[in-house]
Amino acid sequence: MNGAIRDHILKSRYLQPGEKSFSDICSRVASAIGKDEAEREQFLHMMEDLLFLPNSPALMNAGTRNPQLSACFVIPVGPTIPEIFRALREGAIIQVNDGGTGYSFSEIPPCGTPIKEGGGISPGPVRIMEIFDTATRVIREGGRRRGANMGVLDIAHPDILSFITAKKEEGVLENFNISVMIPDRYMQALTEGSHDEILTIHPISGEVISVREVFSAIVEGIHRNGEPGVLFADTINAANPTPALGSMRATNPCGEEPLLPYESCILGSINLPLFLQNQSVAWDKLDEITRLAVRFLDNAIDQTTHPLPEIAEATRRTRKIGLGVMGLHDTLLLAGIPYDSEEARTFAEEVMGFITATAIDESKCCAAELGVFPAWEGSIWHEPIRNAALTTIAPTGTISLIAGVSPGIEPVYSFVSIRRHTAGREFEMIHPVFKRALDEEIARCGYTESAAEVKRREVIDHIRATGTLRNIDWLHHSFRRLYRSAGDISPDDHLRMQAAFQRHTHAAIAKTINLRSDTIMDEITHAIISAWTLGLKGVTCYRIGSRRDTVYRPHGCS
Numbered sequence: 001m002n003g004a005i006r007d008h009i010l011k012s013r014y015l016q017p018g019e020k021s022f023s024d025i026c027s028r029v030a031s032a033i034g035k036d037e038a039e040r041e042q043f044l045h046m047m048e049d050l051l052f053l054p055n056s057p058a059l060m061n062a063g064t065r066n067p068q069l070s071a072c073f074v075i076p077v078g079p080t081i082p083e084i085f086r087a088l089r090e091g092a093i094i095q096v097n098d099g100g101t102g103y104s105f106s107e108i109p110p111c112g113t114p115i116k117e118g119g120g121i122s123p124g125p126v127r128i129m130e131i132f133d134t135a136t137r138v139i140r141e142g143g144r145r146r147g148a149n150m151g152v153l154d155i156a157h158p159d160i161l162s163f164i165t166a167k168k169e170e171g172v173l174e175n176f177n178i179s180v181m182i183p184d185r186y187m188q189a190l191t192e193g194s195h196d197e198i199l200t201i202h203p204i205s206g207e208v209i210s211v212r213e214v215f216s217a218i219v220e221g222i223h224r225n226g227e228p229g230v231l232f233a234d235t236i237n238a239a240n241p242t243p244a245l246g247s248m249r250a251t252n253p254c255g256e257e258p259l260l261p262y263e264s265c266i267l268g269s270i271n272l273p274l275f276l277q278n279q280s281v282a283w284d285k286l287d288e289i290t291r292l293a294v295r296f297l298d299n300a301i302d303q304t305t306h307p308l309p310e311i312a313e314a315t316r317r318t319r320k321i322g323l324g325v326m327g328l329h330d331t332l333l334l335a336g337i338p339y340d341s342e343e344a345r346t347f348a349e350e351v352m353g354f355i356t357a358t359a360i361d362e363s364k365c366c367a368a369e370l371g372v373f374p375a376w377e378g379s380i381w382h383e384p385i386r387n388a389a390l391t392t393i394a395p396t397g398t399i400s401l402i403a404g405v406s407p408g409i410e411p412v413y414s415f416v417s418i419r420r421h422t423a424g425r426e427f428e429m430i431h432p433v434f435k436r437a438l439d440e441e442i443a444r445c446g447y448t449e450s451a452a453e454v455k456r457r458e459v460i461d462h463i464r465a466t467g468t469l470r471n472i473d474w475l476h477h478s479f480r481r482l483y484r485s486a487g488d489i490s491p492d493d494h495l496r497m498q499a500a501f502q503r504h505t506h507a508a509i510a511k512t513i514n515l516r517s518d519t520i521m522d523e524i525t526h527a528i529i530s531a532w533t534l535g536l537k538g539v540t541c542y543r544i545g546s547r548r549d550t551v552y553r554p555h556g557c558s
């Protein structure tokens, strides 16, 4: 890990007055979350040793006067002007508390139609989102991080086409990720070729919108600049652990947490590479840390200040937690397994299957001690359990930098990258596992010391320029096979890895399906259909080079 980057991040965002080091942060967080001395000690070591890190708000705020610990929220937006502005107010409160919010704007009447209750003419979802976006920008100015929102619209909303194209121009709605919520019947229409079917007729313009048109707009949008994302309504709700409490119509900003209205979720990620011993997984250690992490996140629900009473009530009712992993690709590299291989997917299923099974077991132990989550009756759980949902895969955009590992379950975006920080400083980051392996590979080729230095620079400059090392012929083919980065991996292999994790994850997966810059529209349609067929809850694609802003940022967050 480049220590300078970590120091910079800690200093600019995480250190509280009087704190000097990462250990100070861990002590503050452990003291706030642990229930007794023994637990505090265990939590401290787990974080100090970088085996597990909670999401940023927990690192920033635990043990302060305002311990808001949660990264993920979903706020309902009603159809009337007072309800819309109530959601705006609630979102603002969450933002000043460092959370990210998802909203479904589907109940807002189509643009130009009368609002039934309370009067007025509806500006439509897109204009309303512009207000939310401006509010976020103003609120976050000068803050520790820019804001993050998710805007969701049901595919059958009459304003769907203007929603899909709302982010056509770069810089518009920049604090929003947008996603279209699609029920199975429209995916079936797409796959069966019956998508000339009429989806909706706009009540004001009279415009007749077919399923085909909407999918074309989605695919064009993704091709243009990676938006909108797609969410699969029926897959999400088939996995709803508390169907009696209603359905899930939105997710948090990066998509890993479909939630009920007013629910929030605190995330935490296990740092996988540290569980590799002699190229195999240290299962006992993984068992221990998974159990501790469940306790940590469950305690945190009672330690956090919920920004609104409705959030306190909804969150405590289901006690969802979001335990996941980071550093998957680094782990695979250390084990010598190419990301886009069957072996990698088997590894992924084994590890995530183990984490989820262990987390469930620990949550059952917690229930025996502390009681079940209040909405347990009528939930999908037959045996007493403390948390309605336990696992997720977060992007880990910042905490993976603190841990010095590859983010979440993403393949490394580039083995050499440049990070620019607000202060104008630039860092050349060379992936540490890659750096060591490259030195070994150059030594294997038998270059003299000075020639080796030239060769090393040649590789690094080549990657800086092209993002890949696949064309450097003198590197052994097995080396090139292993060190494939995000753009070298086929969309199908990206999707298959996401599916391997989804099979063992309660909530959803934050992942970007990277597409080559010459990807054509049909390949994007194919990726959306595959994602649905594979049982994913949603899919986010990005065609490499399709945004001016080339610095990689997971799903619009920072």
Ligand code: ADP
Residues within 6 Å of the ligand: 054, 055, 056, 057, 071, 072, 073, 098, 099, 100, 101, 145, 146, 147, 148, 252, 253, 254, 255, 256, 267, 394, 395, 396, 397, 398, 399, 400, 554, 557, 558
């Ligand atoms: P981190 O690594 O900082 O803990 P992640 O990149 O894993 O965070 O993102 C997890 C979730 O945190 C996101 O899905 C989103 O809900 C929230 N989040 C991320 N970045 C921001 C931000 N800049 N402002 C508000 N919320 C954010």
